Amino acid sequence: MSTQIILKVLALRHRLRQRDHWTRQQLEEHQGRALHRLREHAYARSPFYGRFHRGFTDRPLGDLPILSKEMVMEHFDGLVTDPTVRLADVEAHLATLSGGDELFNRRYRVASTSGSTGRRGLFLWDPDEWATVLTSYNRSFDWAGVGAGLTHRTRMAVVSSTTPWHQSARVGASVHSPWVPTLRIDSGDPLESIVERLGAFQPKVLVAYASMAHLLAEEQLAGRLRISPGFVFGSSEVFTEQARRRVEEAWGKKPFEVYAATEPAGIASECEQHRGMHLFEDLVITEVVDEKNRPVPPGVYGHKVLVTVLFSRTMPLIRYEMSDSLRPASSPHCPCGRPFALIDGIQGRVEDVLRFPAASGGRVSVQPIVFHRVMDTVPAGGWQVAQGPEGLTVLLSGVRESFADTALIDSLRQELAGQGAIVPPVKVRRVPTIPRTTVGKAPLIKSYVPGPRGKP
Numbered sequence: 001m002s003t004q005i006i007l008k009v010l011a012l013r014h015r016l017r018q019r020d021h022w023t024r025q026q027l028e029e030h031q032g033r034a035l036h037r038l039r040e041h042a043y044a045r046s047p048f049y050g051r052f053h054r055g056f057t058d059r060p061l062g063d064l065p066i067l068s069k070e071m072v073m074e075h076f077d078g079l080v081t082d083p084t085v086r087l088a089d090v091e092a093h094l095a096t097l098s099g100g101d102e103l104f105n106r107r108y109r110v111a112s113t114s115g116s117t118g119r120r121g122l123f124l125w126d127p128d129e130w131a132t133v134l135t136s137y138n139r140s141f142d143w144a145g146v147g148a149g150l151t152h153r154t155r156m157a158v159v160s161s162t163t164p165w166h167q168s169a170r171v172g173a174s175v176h177s178p179w180v181p182t183l184r185i186d187s188g189d190p191l192e193s194i195v196e197r198l199g200a201f202q203p204k205v206l207v208a209y210a211s212m213a214h215l216l217a218e219e220q221l222a223g224r225l226r227i228s229p230g231f232v233f234g235s236s237e238v239f240t241e242q243a244r245r246r247v248e249e250a251w252g253k254k255p256f257e258v259y260a261a262t263e264p265a266g267i268a269s270e271c272e273q274h275r276g277m278h279l280f281e282d283l284v285i286t287e288v289v290d291e292k293n294r295p296v297p298p299g300v301y302g303h304k305v306l307v308t309v310l311f312s313r314t315m316p317l318i319r320y321e322m323s324d325s326l327r328p329a330s331s332p333h334c335p336c337g338r339p340f341a342l343i344d345g346i347q348g349r350v351e352d353v354l355r356f357p358a359a360s361g362g363r364v365s366v367q368p369i370v371f372h373r374v375m376d377t378v379p380a381g382g383w384q385v386a387q388g389p390e391g392l393t394v395l396l397s398g399v400r401e402s403f404a405d406t407a408l409i410d411s412l413r414q415e416l417a418g419q420g421a422i423v424p425p426v427k428v429r430r431v432p433t434i435p436r437t438t439v440g441k442a443p444l445i446k447s448y449v450p451g452p453r454g455k456p
Ligand SMILES: [Zn+2]
Pocket: 271, 272, 273, 275, 278, 334, 335, 336, 337, 338
């Protein structure tokens, strides 16, 4: 990581820590000023926002139109505030990423979102924005009391995506430094190998997708994994009650849930009180809304969230829609005294871990990321992998380019065989839309196989 970025992160971290002591009023005043600056910047520099917010530029945030990922991608060149940035060039750059800290136009870091709720989105950050992204992730560690950050040596293991275009991999490449010995493991690797490498490394901090943290807790409880992390963080997926309990049983520590997404980076995180997650309201305004974009009351799950990323400048994101369903806490006060509002529930971000008979006998658990590796390259608007008693069914909607289903089936079969599974029959069906659940989610990976799921 460049010295320039380290210095920016250290300075920013100091500022963020002070905000823990703000009053609610100080926080709201800061939000108001930051939102004003963001809008001024967008209206002055982004031709898209000039049109999109025409007639609304002096209206309050809640009156502004909703921005979808589809719109961002559709109007990419006009939305970005640097006229030299073109979508075609960014796409070409993305294809060349090899896992290092590569820059686009010698300035921007680029990452893409997986195509879970529509087409894949591309996002980029200049050095100041990237420093804020890194600092926002670091805040989760700070609040948990890790006390490490960038200047103390804390052995950290991150079991997540190492796909070079995912933000987590970009962050990993950025913070890789002698001060933070980090072991990065792809969560799609065979569990046995993950267990072995973690055992050899002995992390003090373990960061993993929630379903993987659960799986590793089971390995620990079964005596196959022997590590003693002081802190366990779960991100990207919902921590189920059972997963939380098992992590606590395995390591004697309550896990910390982190809510983040590529576009806004860190959104919310648990403090040491474990009363829910505090929203990072000084960095991102998160509106929890119903189907008609009206705010939901405390204690009620919203249908989606609208995020306004207060530090976004290269790609201003104002009321950007994400499909997560959050619940604002009914008792907003936390004994920690931080001024940031609490959310005490997320639903819909759960993906099933599918289990198959193993070629070597027994069963093998296949992580969602294994399917993402294949499915995220398919030029489809939406997809779902469903496991039934007869095998796997892949649903595709909004396929944009022609491609052979047989090639997709072959790739999936190869991945599953690589995991040690006896490969089941796989079929592909093209459908107008992916079926959604009652909360409006279309789970990407689900199992209809009766019996306990997601447990080894
Ligand atoms: Zn708190």
